[in-house]
Amino acid sequence: MSPESTSALKPPARPIAFAAPLLGEEEFAASDAVLRSGWIASGPNVIALENELSAYFGGRPTRVLTSETAALEVALQLLGIGAGDEVLIGAQTFFSSGNMVEKVGARAVFVDVDLKSRNIDLADATRRLTPRTKAIIPTHYAGLACDMDALYAFAKQHKLRVIEDAALAVGSSWRGKAIGSFGDIALFSFHPNKNITTIEGGALVCNDVADAKRVEVLRFHGISRLPDQTRDVDFPGGKFNLPDVNAAIGRAQLKKLDHFSAHRRKLAHRYLSNLREVLSDDLLPHAGHAGDEAGHSWNLFAIRLPLDRMTFTRPQVMDAMKVRQVATSVSYESPHLTSLFRKQGWKAGDLPNTELIADTTLTLPLHAGLTESDVDYVCAALTDVLKEGGLQ
Ligand SMILES: *Cc1c(COP(=O)(O)O)cnc(C)c1O
Numbered sequence: 001m002s003p004e005s006t007s008a009l010k011p012p013a014r015p016i017a018f019a020a021p022l023l024g025e026e027e028f029a030a031s032d033a034v035l036r037s038g039w040i041a042s043g044p045n046v047i048a049l050e051n052e053l054s055a056y057f058g059g060r061p062t063r064v065l066t067s068e069t070a071a072l073e074v075a076l077q078l079l080g081i082g083a084g085d086e087v088l089i090g091a092q093t094f095f096s097s098g099n100m101v102e103k104v105g106a107r108a109v110f111v112d113v114d115l116k117s118r119n120i121d122l123a124d125a126t127r128r129l130t131p132r133t134k135a136i137i138p139t140h141y142a143g144l145a146c147d148m149d150a151l152y153a154f155a156k157q158h159k160l161r162v163i164e165d166a167a168l169a170v171g172s173s174w175r176g177k178a179i180g181s182f183g184d185i186a187l188f189s190f191h192p193n194k195n196i197t198t199i200e201g202g203a204l205v206c207n208d209v210a211d212a213k214r215v216e217v218l219r220f221h222g223i224s225r226l227p228d229q230t231r232d233v234d235f236p237g238g239k240f241n242l243p244d245v246n247a248a249i250g251r252a253q254l255k256k257l258d259h260f261s262a263h264r265r266k267l268a269h270r271y272l273s274n275l276r277e278v279l280s281d282d283l284l285p286h287a288g289h290a291g292d293e294a295g296h297s298w299n300l301f302a303i304r305l306p307l308d309r310m311t312f313t314r315p316q317v318m319d320a321m322k323v324r325q326v327a328t329s330v331s332y333e334s335p336h337l338t339s340l341f342r343k344q345g346w347k348a349g350d351l352p353n354t355e356l357i358a359d360t361t362l363t364l365p366l367h368a369g370l371t372e373s374d375v376d377y378v379c380a381a382l383t384d385v386l387k388e389g390g391l392q
Helices: 025-037 044-056 068-078 096-103 122-127 148-157 209-218 244-275 314-323 352-360 372-388
Strands: 062-065 086-090 107-111 133-137 161-165 185-189 202-205 223-225 231-233 301-304 361-364
Touching: 025 244, 044 062, 044 202, 044 244, 062 068, 062 209, 068 096, 068 161, 068 185, 068 202, 068 209, 086 096, 096 107, 096 161, 122 148, 133 148, 148 161, 244 301, 244 372, 301 352, 314 361, 314 372, 352 361
Parallel strands: 086 107, 086 133, 133 161, 161 185
Antiparallel strands: 062 202, 185 202, 223 231, 301 361
């Protein structure tokens, strides 16, 4: 029997994407103007975007790059992290941080997460410290800020640098202060699935201007300019400068960020109230820190499936959602169980919470272009699929 025939759902007019950028006339006009200006590589729009982001981040020095992954590599280089060093990484994250730690020659030490918030578990981090540990890379999962007081107390106690992976936390805050406006180094992504986009792009926020100047060198071939108007290279730097077309799009997006975040929060709370009818609280995402719910920027809405009480596997759930015109995703696989890190000895059972989440999680559509009735439809489709999948 095909799933369509069992479904009383009225399908949406268009398939519901899992994530999508929301671009408008402002972005079209901005990119058009740059294309016509004759200066399309890094130029005045990059500088303007950096200044506008810096203002958003409380005046901290901010530099943009071609991706957050590039910013991760540059941040590790900035801190001089390499062979012989270890870096703690909150394991509920995308592959980039592990990859870049590996790429600079250091060792990625994955740390388990809290089952509900999915953010780094500092008790597990403590167990994984060694004299070689130099830095910690926590991810603000789904846009929910890590406990910043506990994180920075931990870093201070153990003399670690912090590189916040804030890819999912553009627009998030902790006790009213924007993520990126305080702390050590914070990195953001402007990939199309993130809360604002430059198509591809990312930002590095730091505390001192000398570090920001060094980032400019590291992101562009390691080149510095000499007084006699020739150039020198003192490090084999990458080529990570953001084009002005992208920066102009980012400037238009940044103006919309607060509006996007408020809309995402509204949609997320609609999901939560609808899904409380079908899923127990432990399977629903963390709703935001008590009294500080507005600090959650909701890049992702990721549930866990009660697969132990169903006949369907997750791929069957995803296929059945797709039949109902709803795209879903997995955010994320366990990074320590990739072929790359299995070769270093990581194995199933090392990070129980991360693995349980990876095995059961499902990311539902959430983006600024969705409506509350889209969310209602996704919830109805999921309810339908859970029933078809044998959930008692
Ligand atoms: C998207 C993402 C990245 C990578 O960002 P890019 O800009 O695509 O390089 C890194 N970490 C997390 C948690 C992400 O979601």
